[in-house]
Amino acid sequence: MEIIVCIKQVPDTTEVKIDPVTNTLMRQGVPSIVNPFDKNALEMGLQLKEQYGGKVTVVSMGPPQAKDALKECLAMGADAALLVSDRAFGGADTLATSYTLAQAVAKIGNYDLILCGKQAIDGDTAQVGPSMAEHLDIAMVTCVSKCEVNDGVVKVEREHEEGYEVIEGKFPMLLTVVKSANEPRFPTVRGTMKANRAEIPVWTAADITVDPDKIGLKGSPTQVSRIFTPESRTQGEMIQADSARDAANILIQKLQGMKVI
Amino acid sequence: MAIIIDKDTCIGCSACTSACPFGALEMQDDKAQVNDNCTTCGACVGVCPVSAISKPAMKSGAKVNKEDYKGVWVFLEHAEGQLRSVGLELLGQGRVLADKLGEELAAVLIGDNVEGLAKEAFASGAEKVYLVEGKEYAHYNTDAYTTAFSDLINSYKPSSILIGATTDGRDLGPRVACRTTAGLVADCTNLDVDTERGLVLWTRPAFGGNIMASIVCPDYRPQMGTVRPKVFKKPEPDYSKTGEIVRVASKVKPEDIRTKLVDVIKVCTTSVNLEEAEIIVSGGRGMCNPDNFKYIEELADLLGGAVGASRAAVDAGWKPAIHQVGQTGKTVGPKIYIACGISGAIQHLAGMSTSDIIIAINKDADANIFKFATYGIVGDVLEVLPAMIDELKKVKA
Numbered sequence: 001m002e003i004i005v006c007i008k009q010v011p012d013t014t015e016v017k018i019d020p021v022t023n024t025l026m027r028q029g030v031p032s033i034v035n036p037f038d039k040n041a042l043e044m045g046l047q048l049k050e051q052y053g054g055k056v057t058v059v060s061m062g063p064p065q066a067k068d069a070l071k072e073c074l075a076m077g078a079d080a081a082l083l084v085s086d087r088a089f090g091g092a093d094t095l096a097t098s099y100t101l102a103q104a105v106a107k108i109g110n111y112d113l114i115l116c117g118k119q120a121i122d123g124d125t126a127q128v129g130p131s132m133a134e135h136l137d138i139a140m141v142t143c144v145s146k147c148e149v150n151d152g153v154v155k156v157e158r159e160h161e162e163g164y165e166v167i168e169g170k171f172p173m174l175l176t177v178v179k180s181a182n183e184p185r186f187p188t189v190r191g192t193m194k195a196n197r198a199e200i201p202v203w204t205a206a207d208i209t210v211d212p213d214k215i216g217l218k219g220s221p222t223q224v225s226r227i228f229t230p231e232s233r234t235q236g237e238m239i240q241a242d243s244a245r246d247a248a249n250i251l252i253q254k255l256q257g258m259k260v261i
Numbered sequence: 262m263a264i265i266i267d268k269d270t271c272i273g274c275s276a277c278t279s280a281c282p283f284g285a286l287e288m289q290d291d292k293a294q295v296n297d298n299c300t301t302c303g304a305c306v307g308v309c310p311v312s313a314i315s316k317p318a319m320k321s322g323a324k325v326n327k328e329d330y331k332g333v334w335v336f337l338e339h340a341e342g343q344l345r346s347v348g349l350e351l352l353g354q355g356r357v358l359a360d361k362l363g364e365e366l367a368a369v370l371i372g373d374n375v376e377g378l379a380k381e382a383f384a385s386g387a388e389k390v391y392l393v394e395g396k397e398y399a400h401y402n403t404d405a406y407t408t409a410f411s412d413l414i415n416s417y418k419p420s421s422i423l424i425g426a427t428t429d430g431r432d433l434g435p436r437v438a439c440r441t442t443a444g445l446v447a448d449c450t451n452l453d454v455d456t457e458r459g460l461v462l463w464t465r466p467a468f469g470g471n472i473m474a475s476i477v478c479p480d481y482r483p484q485m486g487t488v489r490p491k492v493f494k495k496p497e498p499d500y501s502k503t504g505e506i507v508r509v510a511s512k513v514k515p516e517d518i519r520t521k522l523v524d525v526i527k528v529c530t531t532s533v534n535l536e537e538a539e540i541i542v543s544g545g546r547g548m549c550n551p552d553n554f555k556y557i558e559e560l561a562d563l564l565g566g567a568v569g570a571s572r573a574a575v576d577a578g579w580k581p582a583i584h585q586v587g588q589t590g591k592t593v594g595p596k597i598y599i600a601c602g603i604s605g606a607i608q609h610l611a612g613m614s615t616s617d618i619i620i621a622i623n624k625d626a627d628a629n630i631f632k633f634a635t636y637g638i639v640g641d642v643l644e645v646l647p648a649m650i651d652e653l654k655k656v657k658a
Contacts, residue, residue: 091301
């Protein structure tokens with residue numbers, strides 16, 4: 001089974017803080033990590049490979065330093081890595097990014113499954129995976145928590161508001177993977193040493209067939225017009241009481257006042 | 262492509278470096294320098310005290326005649342013969358946008374035997390309903406719905422499309438936007454119109470909810486967005502209103518549908534249906550261990566509400582991910598949200614800050630959640646919750 005896992009290097013948004021004085025984002029010292037959902041996608045890919053045989057290739061589009069993220073994936077057990085990187089791709093929104101990645105994946109050519117994380121924690125769009133499937137004109141299932149393959153039939157569970165859907169399809173297929181799918185493994189020492197020695201190939205715009213009108217800022221329909229910090233709500237009322245029971249009673253009176261109970 | 266810095270004008274004050282949400286500006290030899298992270302968002306342009314920063318003039322790759330695209334559309338999701346509320350919420354706000362743009366408001370209804378739902382759309386402000394019916398649409402399917410929706414867009418050319426940011430909406434949106442080369446903004450929490458430019462202004466949280474970004478789609482059409490449930494109120498239905506049903510024949514062939522739904526497993530009892538819940542009781546790290554979630558469950562049960570959990574509680578394995586509220590979990594907007602032992606990390610607030618009333622119980626008087634709370638109690642949840650349950654039982658008895 002040929003598996004391609006798409007990953008993104010992201011700032012660890014749980015570590016991002018807002019400067020209380022200037023009201024701006026403090027990025028200093030925020031570590032770059034492999035997008036957590038993408039690790040779930042990689043783990044799913046590695047487990048499928050262990051079960052059915054095959055090869056796992058990780059692909060990322062990003063600046064040169066995204067190689068570090070790819071190396072972490074190699075250390076976890078991926079067989080090969082590829083970075084798609086060019087200044088011409090800069091400023092790409094989800095449409096231009098998915099087009100560029102799809103063109104790279106099309107050049108790799110031979111694949112059965114493409115796995116992506118459900119969304120990236122910096123943008124939270126959940127759009128690049130589905131758009132890639134559309135560019136490649138293949139079937140997809142989003143929010144997958146479980147995947148098995150029998151006689152070329154892919155059977156997945158899709159997380160939904162009300163529970164799960166069981167969906168079947170055939171190769172080639174793109175799946176986006178949710179957190180509850182698995183617990184991503186840690187890189188092994190041996191894997192890390194091997195990954196550090198690995199030469200990661202870089203494909204530029206010249207290496208893949210791209211329409212210059214469809215990449216980077218030029219190929220991006222959406223543009224950020226303004227960035228601002230969210231407003232906090234107006235100050236509420238602190239309930240002062242001598243004991244937990246008194247506080248509970250005051251709160252219940254408030255709830256009664258709202259006709260909730 | 263990046264913003265342009267006039268090195269001669271730059272005074273090296275570094276105001277722009279902290280304003281950049283992408284870490285794309287650095288100081289080098291006392292001058293600002295742009296790196297590869299630049300997305301040309303322009304957040305730095307306004308903060309430069311000496312106007313040394315400008316956006317590059319850029320010709321878009323768009324190949325559409327914008328004048329051909331008119332009308333605001335809202336996608337109506339349905340399940341078991343009922344419209345999901347998010348569609349009606351979006352009709353309410355869609356009406357506002359359509360009026361500001363001076364365009365008509367239409368709903369898109371795709372399904373099997375769903376014509377009866379059109380009256381709900383008219384009652385909530387739609388002037389027109391585009392209706393595609395067929396057995397293949399009985400349940401949401403990516404391929405069938407994408408084809409039907411894209412055909413509608415290509416035939417009737419709307420300027421703007423609103424889709425609920427639900428599991429299915431976020432599956433359909435990118436697929437349709439890609440097929441029609443449209444701009445799509447994910448997971449919006451506010452919508453307005455830039456009247457000067459005649460563009461929809463899509464606002465959404467970014468960087469885990471740490472900042473908000475307003476996004477526009479100036480050159481491509483349609484301009485699309487998925488919008489979170491519960492950020493807009495459902496309009497009061499007026500059943501005296503009627504409209505035109507435009508029935509469009511289905512063009513989907515069986516071989517176009519590449520995935521097959523074989524089973525639907527409902528695990529969603531009322532205690533997990535967070536999106537529809539009017540009251541949510543949520544627990545976080547302050548619950549200390551999974552056993553203590555029994556208090557959350559009991560209180561939710563007494564109030565007829567649903568059970569939520571913070572990311573910390575889910576990551577610790579105390580509650581399954583289906584209960585998670587926040588940026589990477591569910592977005593909720595109940596009448597009352599009771600946050601128990603939740604510190605109020607920005608990621609959590611991104612998923613619940615539109616709740617009407619927020620009640621926070623936390624040991625730490627400085628916890629961020631109190632800045633957003635309507636009512637706050639500084640105290641140990643493990644004492645306050647049992648007391649509340651006790652007293653509630655007395656009140657109810």
